[in-house]
Amino acid sequence: MIKVLDNAFYYLDNFHQVLTWIGDRYDDLLTTEERDFITGFPTLPQASRALLVRMVMRKGTLFRASKLAYAEIGSAHEAARPLAALGLIEEDPLLDLEQLFDLLQKPEIGKIFQLAPYLRQLRKSEQLEALREQYDGQHRFSNWYENSGDHVYSHLTQQLCDRLRLIFFGNYHQDWTEFVLSDLGIYQYEKVAFSPAARGFRSRRDIDDFLMLHQCHERFVDGEDPAGVIRDLPPCSDDNEWLRSRRDKLTFTIAQHVEKLADWKAAHALYAGCHYPGARARAIRVLEKDEQPREAFDLLQVALQQPESEAERQQLLRMAPRLARKLGHAKLPRTPLAQALRIDLSLPPPQEPSYVEFVVRDHLARDDAPVYYVENSLINSLFGLLCWDAVFCPIPGAFFHPYHRGPADLHSADFQRRRAQQFADCLAQLDGDQYRATILANYAAKTGIQSPFLYWEALDEDLIGLALDCIPPLHLKRAFERILLDIKANRSGFPDLIQFWPAERRYNMIEVKGPGDRLQDNQLRWIEYCATHQMPISVCYLQWAA
Structure with a gap:
């Protein structure tokens, strides 16, 4: 209220x-x-x-x-x-x-x-x-x-x-309205017990570096010469991964702009000196555009030995055959990927404008097999409810004021490692029956509180109940483990729909593609993962009947 x-x-x-x-x-x-x-x-x-x-x-x-x-x-x-x-x-x-x-x-x-x-x-x-x-x-x-x-x-x-x-x-995207929205009850925040010494900035240099990064970002957005902006980027302390990641993100954004200008050498130099996710793959692509296939292929081989993520591996495998062909190498063998089941539908166009996902949802729904449009909301929310205590664990540097929507280090490379025991304890509940009680108790106690994983408007007790009845705990565990591998990348890409058969205690996830639409990279990665782990998943291709 x-x-x-x-x-x-x-x-x-x-x-x-x-x-x-x-x-x-x-x-x-x-x-x-x-x-x-x-x-x-x-x-x-x-x-x-x-x-x-x-x-x-x-x-x-x-x-x-x-x-x-x-x-x-x-x-x-x-x-x-x-x-x-x-x-x-x-x-x-x-x-x-x-x-x-x-x-x-x-x-x-x-x-x-x-x-x-x-x-x-x-x-x-x-x-x-x-x-x-x-x-x-x-x-x-x-x-x-x-x-x-x-x-x-x-x-x-x-x-x-x-x-x-x-x-x-500790950021510029939150402003004075946070207080008003909290006072009015529109936003609710988890009460985290942190010490008076907890703070987002550890030194004046951290503050000044943040201000300089913000100014450089504004200058770039305003159209200033990228070379001048790059020259003024603060180096940032080696022990402050949070600020260094912000610097790398801005460097990556500028590199993308320079790449669009076809300044291959400048773009490659920026990508090569940047640790932002995806920078190494872009550096390889820029070398290829600059007619340096040998250098690109050599860097690709190094990257394939230790990919930074599933996303990078996917990009590398896509580039490898093309680079090998340019160098006259033998055709590389393709590794077959686990596939989702395919559903083909031909339906009459709806009388009123509607999303294709809703058309398929309504077509597939049965009294004994309801279908929900959930996309990224359901699995993320179940993860957030089960792992609430781990996500909001008051470790140093994670919380330093009362208006956090989530931990300040949520996208840091060591987010999971710093809470390894807490997450292990949460996921261990999936080996028995305790996970159900935890999820339901947190749904009752935490509803409406800000969380980076919860989609409160998409949840209700019926949906949660069906999910807990029909999705095996092992499947939830596999999905949650993948989210923790790369929180930024793996919170998206889930299928649009989920269908439940309560009497049979089973389910199916369904990605919907309308005419001319095709699967995105993050969707392909989730599909391969689910199919590999025998988690039921389908891709529905909808065509409009004449």
Whole structure:
């Protein structure tokens, strides 16, 4: 149930919580500016503090007092005075024409610039272009718009507050709305017991490296020369795998861009120095594109001896025959892959637009053999419910604030190894009957709590009950073991449908392909794995009947 917040200053209380949390746990890593803000902010009047936090939580750094109308704050202009006195905001800042246009409404623009009737009919962007050459300087708002009866403020602490948010969350994708959504009961988080010493950043260098990586990412997204961005990437500490993986991911993304530009040598250099999953396979492919089949084949042979993942092995085996042929080698023998059963259907098109998966689901469903559209939701959720305690085990570096959707190291190479005993204990329940009680108990106790494996909206007691009745525990164990081998890659690629025969206590997973559609690589890998381990799986090819 969604709660109603009675405290008008809930957002201010949340902001104070962040400052207190950071001050208690990160004081030795803070700059003088950050420490002074944390200690000085609580001394401001409540209305002034609330106004600054309202600015922090809104988009941009320029605000009109008339747009900062909050009942609990009262007069924004009065609340702004102490902030301006401390240099936290600037009143009546210098604005260029574009900044001014962002603050004004069209009638105000027409009034200030006394626009001719035909200009008043244009869109704001067109009005801006028409006036840009004539007004290319900066002026204070009060000079641009005399007698407006309004005030404009420039928020000067946005970067500082963004840094504090980063220090608290350990990332930039979570923001201040997390608190509100949690207060309202929309998001619920597992309560993990971690020590006061638990924190996401271990040194100031970690914080600065993260900031630099973020800036480099933004520069690349904005279209800056990739060479300059690469040159400015921080090296990152060897003992911080989390930051190094972020660096490798950005390097891989830039390498893909350079590859699309057909700069083979630059792309190969980037891939070769990158440890992000898939980089080695791309390096081989780039060598092939650069007419260096011998070098590509030699690197492929090395990679095949110890593939980094099933995905890389799949790519290598796909490239190997082509490279061997280019070098005049004998045709390589193909290793037969385990296959899924094939279902061919020819059905009339639905009268109303519908997904092919739903058409097949409804066609195959029987009273005694229901069919569910589950895709990645069911097996991941059963895994998450059985292994809840292992996933949320409070080991060092995994949790460091109360708003984690999952462990911070979820995609780290040593995620499973660091929790090996906990996962072993969870999976051992599948050797007996305890797994059923654990899954059902966690479903009852944890429903709605954020987890990287749970798809709550796709679950209900009937579906879970059918799955536990019809899927043998050995099959669940095999699926869960594969998820743990490569969490990032193996949480996807599951078949679209699952059909249960409760009376016979059996099931079948069904991947659906419509006309012209074909299996994706991650789907092929799951199909081969399931078929190899005698887990019932089919591929249904649907054609529309004429």
